[in-house]
Amino acid sequence: MSISVDTFFLAPDAQGTLQAQIQQMVAEGILSGRFRKGEKLPSSRSLARHLGISRITVTLAYTELLANDYLTSKGRSGYYVSDTAPIPPSFTPAPRGADGVDWGAALVRHFSGGDTPRKPTEWQSYRYPFIYGQTDPALFDHSNWRLCATRALGQKDFTALTTDYYDGDDPLLVEFIARHSLPRRGIVARPEEILITLGAQNALWLAAQLLLTRNRRAAIEDPCYYAQRDILVQTGCAISPVRVDGDGLPSDRLPDDTDVIFTTPSHQAPTTATMPLDRRRALLARARALNALIVEDDYEFEMAFLRAPSPALKSLDEDGRVIYVGSFSKSLFPGLRLGYMVGSEPFIREARALRASVLRHPPGHVQRTAAYFLSLGHYDAQIRRMAQVLQQRRKVMETAIAEHGLTVAGRGAFGGSAFWMQAAQDRDTDALARDLRAEGVLIEPGAPFFHAAHRPQNFYRLAYSSIPATRIPEGIARIARHL
């Protein structure tokens, strides 16, 4: 029997090359049982004509399928579904009744319903996306990333790609971070004091598991990054939100029974405040007096284009009290899921054991690609280009914001990628965000950043990391019109 040419069609929104699409159609036809063993495929000529594509494309796809044993070729008479084509078994599933499990009783812990808001995943379809933390295709050095990723797929890196590192990390990446990244933040660390994590969030989560329990107290900044607060809430510990001011976290407001302090000294999230040196020293002294630990989330220090960034809090830490968390999500891209933490050896040893239990290790290819991108200098070049563009966008933001009389609550002394904004006392920025969406404008309502007990509704965040400079004035104008 012959397989009719009519069963083939090119989906208009299909991804990948034409050759890949044809290959996929044939493989799926065989694997799903629609095409049977011994059946003859359309000739390359007729399939090419039917699809309106070049014959060589079809021939290449068939050749590939031949190599994979899906097809056999019988000389000039054409291609057939191979007798030995991989056709895995498919079983008839049991009829499914209603779920017989009382999930309310079966689930011992609940994690849904935290403060972390749902964000639009299709932000690119908005014309004025003042969205934070997504990658602007115009800013990311995609081509060099691709080169590094391709290199990391090579034969020489086969082990780095495929191996089960058990509880270990890619030694190349760890070495680069120790020798190059950390010295720039004033930090000296040995490999045993460094752990690669699945993004900064994973590092913050690991630290919370190891340091907090029901009878410990965590101090967090208020406002702060909501996912950070959700992580702490899940540990069941006591939480003291401490109001930040224009200089970040004031150490004299920390409760006397604080065990762990979570802070963002370089660039407070979300107010963008930078903690001055004397306050950093005071914070370290206070932590020492309280015998408390500090978890420093050093996100976005790279985006310093107005002034050089200050060194990390960890660089002032003389007694191993600070656990440092770094991230590549903002400087590279969040889908990478790569970050790292630095701390004393006994801490990193336990964090490593916990990470091994939870997920073993971040994928090898991701680690090796980042190691190449960093060591070839692409990373620093990219940071530099990003900073230049962000600086230019920021100027446009400043001008438009001033022109329309909007109020900036925090702007970041070194740079950054967002403004922390304040509307009139009685404005609900959640409703504002909804209204603006209809006009193609994305802003981030500020309420989820605040501790639930007192949650002002009139703050919002405007990021300029994903919106082109040319669209900023009109975007700001639309926001102003609604306020």
Next chain:
Amino acid sequence: MSISVDTFFLAPDAQGTLQAQIQQMVAEGILSGRFRKGEKLPSSRSLARHLGISRITVTLAYTELLANDYLTSKGRSGYYVSDTAPIPPSFTPAPRGADGVDWGAALVRHFSGGDTPRKPTEWQSYRYPFIYGQTDPALFDHSNWRLCATRALGQKDFTALTTDYYDGDDPLLVEFIARHSLPRRGIVARPEEILITLGAQNALWLAAQLLLTRNRRAAIEDPCYYAQRDILVQTGCAISPVRVDGDGLPSDRLPDDTDVIFTTPSHQAPTTATMPLDRRRALLARARALNALIVEDDYEFEMAFLRAPSPALKSLDEDGRVIYVGSFSKSLFPGLRLGYMVGSEPFIREARALRASVLRHPPGHVQRTAAYFLSLGHYDAQIRRMAQVLQQRRKVMETAIAEHGLTVAGRGAFGGSAFWMQAAQDRDTDALARDLRAEGVLIEPGAPFFHAAHRPQNFYRLAYSSIPATRIPEGIARIARHL
């Protein structure tokens, strides 16, 4: 000032192309502050001569560095370190005293020191590696994986690569698993019932967090996969080890207060037993009577070359009682860190929220690459080739084992990649493994698989997934000599 040509040398064990190495040397020289702004680089001619390589290689590296703004070119007079080269600040770290933190008191939970043994990472340097779960370069379709990974790095997949999916997954991979992978195991599931995880271990860990607490009881197979037991121990729940027999887990030995049953019905780890259909039905009935849930670890079902594998336990589950865990670690490679779990919607919703808090989502590139590899049919072709080679190796194993009179305790009815072996009662296979290492033979001692209360020392595992058939007879002979 000129930078001397003598500061450049090619490391004999360096990885990557010559061009990349030169680029890296220059970038590192600049970023570390050794090469200063305005300094002149060696001419491409002199550097090429010094390193004994082609001049065009040096020129290409310099051109790349020019594009990245590390170098400027002053007409015919050569290349200079750019005035605007990205030179990030480096700070002087504080002098480090002894650690002032009492980590014994600060760490509220400990995860190190579990049953999971340390395994050799340099297993490839052993001539007779009967090691389990690592990737044999001869069996993995590296070139097609590379093609799929390269495709997933393309412009069309920019979003899939870079995006922050928040708590979501790559829809392409989820769809493929739902439409193609699960039907082969007799499972029907909607996307809301599927969660992509960082390997099967991550899925097992998530399930344990959601279903177990101090006042719940988990039943586990004895012997079982040690990392699975470590995960359960960490939850603090009561654990009942249930001795498996030649048909896997006997449901009549489950304690009456069991809340969750962890089992490997397709291919018991490590004994390789396959649970017959009637025992599966009995297990489901018993779980229903106990109102217990079942977590099914369906690892390695793909390696069925002697008989078709049985459908998954989940395919018989009519009331949503079974949580199914699948993995790509054995069929693709463990460094991928990709697996998935299937369960009722209320369960998957909480698992998704927990995963989001712990790590957000598995890296986008990894997910998209797997989606391509699966949908283009490479996955099935690879499984097929692997099964053929494993079948051949198994025959050689059987022959050598019989010839030397070694005792097989479990061999897997469908296939698999390892034998479960038994030495004389008084043999300590841990000592045996140590002795054999000195002779280039890697075996896996069996004790860590058993529950601590009664831990026989005389079992061991012999895998044939990473050792060439030609080396098996001599490897087995060496083992026999030591026994």
